Amino acid sequence: MVPHLITALTGPLNELEQRVLEGMPAIERWFRLEWMEHTPPFYTSVDVRNAGFKLAPVDTNFFPRGWHNLTQPMLPLAVQAAQAAIEKICPEARNLLIVADNKLKTTSYYSNLARLAHIFRMAGLNVKVGSIDPAIKSAKKIELPSGELLLLEPVVRSKRRLGLKNFDPCTILLNTDLAAGSPGILEDLHEQYLLPPLHAGWSVRRKSNHFHSYEEISKRFGKLLGIDPWLIQPIWAKAEEVDLTRGSGTEGLATQVDAVLAKVRRKYKEYGINEKPFVIVKADNGASTMPILTVRDAREFESLVASLKGKGDSEGDIDVIVQEGVRTSERVNDGVAEPVVYMMDRYVVGGFYRVHPDRGSDENLAIAGASFVPLGFPDSAHLPQPGARLTASAPNRFYMYGVIGRLAMVAAAYELEATNPEAEVYE
Incomplete structure (x- = not known):
């Protein structure tokens, strides 16, 4: 369910954490029942923020690209989860094709692809990595810092199937977020499983759909434990038709900013x-x-809007999310940190810290300059906890992060069902 990993935060467990630990049997039963009715995303990562008084997800990703940040001891968990996921989708699966992101050409990203391929090979599959980038005309060998060689091959599309030269996969795993849209080469495949589905891509996905699903989940989960759902969910609102570069729609956005801030102040x-x-x-x-x-x-908002007006190219009116900010009370190596939980199928397989030395506890850490520190298992010396109370042991605290990650994953399953263009609609 959730591996026993070490977290950086020490000190006694707060009331919320105690309530979750005491409710573990009911929580695990709740998750089991959810997965009987809903299909989890194939793989997911969730950024979690622990403010001490509140613990909530702030971002959920359907195309996680940090698998190389998981430690070696975590790999057996990932392999077991990969086997479970593949058996559920295609029990007779033999060949798996991982489709790389065209935009990312860094050593870090290629290391992520190599680790992902390794996990599925250990799960018993023939795995190859392909590119749909038209610029990739022939196989390309990429040497990684680990000494491994990653072979990136051009994807070939036949009339109804996708593969590589002399390699016909039954399952295709996308490791690209499709932000630029769904390329035609991935559409209308015959008897091949495409994971995640195309409507999970950022060209069509909307964060508001996920927040809406998570809001529903957190209310039900809060009722189960007898807690205020706000303790595990950020308040949010949406403003429509905003263009900060032209200054349009900013009044409506300012209204939503004020409204969310007022609700948070009351809490x-x-x-x-x-x-x-x-x-x-x-x-x-x-x-x-x-x-x-x-x-x-409001004053800071006006200043930010003024600083952005007229700068950059306008992308037209877009919808904008106003999300309650959740501070992080965690630090690693003197840098502000947030845990990132990695999941495959319905299982937590590990995680790591995103750390940024130049950002504050109330700022976004997912920007240039961030580094990644692996979480360790309890016998690891990476993040020791001298003098921590037994009730506040790291495995207990990471169980909390796993619960929040899985709640976001349930919400992601709801989101994918609700936005599936092929789902039947009943009047």
Whole structure:
């Protein structure tokens, strides 16, 4: 279910964590029943923020690209999950094709592909990595820092199937977020499983659909445990038809910023939290070039809007999300950190910390300059916890992160079902 991993946060468990640990049997039964009714995304990563008084997901990704950041001891978990996922989808599977992202050409990304291929080979599949980039005309050998060689081959499309020269896969795993749209080469495949589905790509996916699903999940989960859903869910709102470069739609966006800040202030007052709330403003469409903004009050928002007006190319009016900001109380190597939980099928297989030395606890860490520190198992010395209480042991705390990650994964399953263009509609 959730591996026993070490986290960086020490100190006693708060009331929320205690409630979750006490409710473990009911929680695991709840997840089992959910997976009897819904299909989990093939693989998922979730960014989690622990503010001490609140623990919530802030981003859910259908195309995780940091598999090389998982430690060697985590690989057996990933292999077992990969076997379970493949057996469910295609029990007779023999060949798997991983489709790489055209835009990413870094050593780090190629190491991610090599690790992903290794996991599925260990799961008993013939695995190859292909590219749909028209510029890739022949096989390309890429030497990795580990000494491995990654072979990147051009994808070949026949009339109804996708593969490589002399390699016909039954399953195709996308490791590209399709932000630029769904290329025709991936459409109308015959008797091949495409994972994740095309409607999971950022060209069509909307964050508001995920937040809507997660809101529903958190209310039901909160009722199960007898807790306020706000403790595991950011408040959010959506503003439509906004273009910050032209200054259009900013009044409606300002109204939503004020509304979310006001709701968060009321919650802070209710729980006696003596901190200044903030919101994260970002595009609803993950393919947008709009910057992610941290806003603490109306005056700061006006200043940010003024600084962006007239700068950059306009992409037209877009929908914008206003999301309650969740601070992170975790630090690794003197840098602000947030745990990233990795899952395959319905299982947590591991995770790591995203760390940024130049960002504050109320800022987005997923930008240039971030580094990644692997989580370790309890006998590891990577992130020791001298003097930590037994009840606050790292495995207990990571169980919490796994629960939040899996809640986001359930919401992702709901989201994919609700947005599936091939689903039957009943009047």
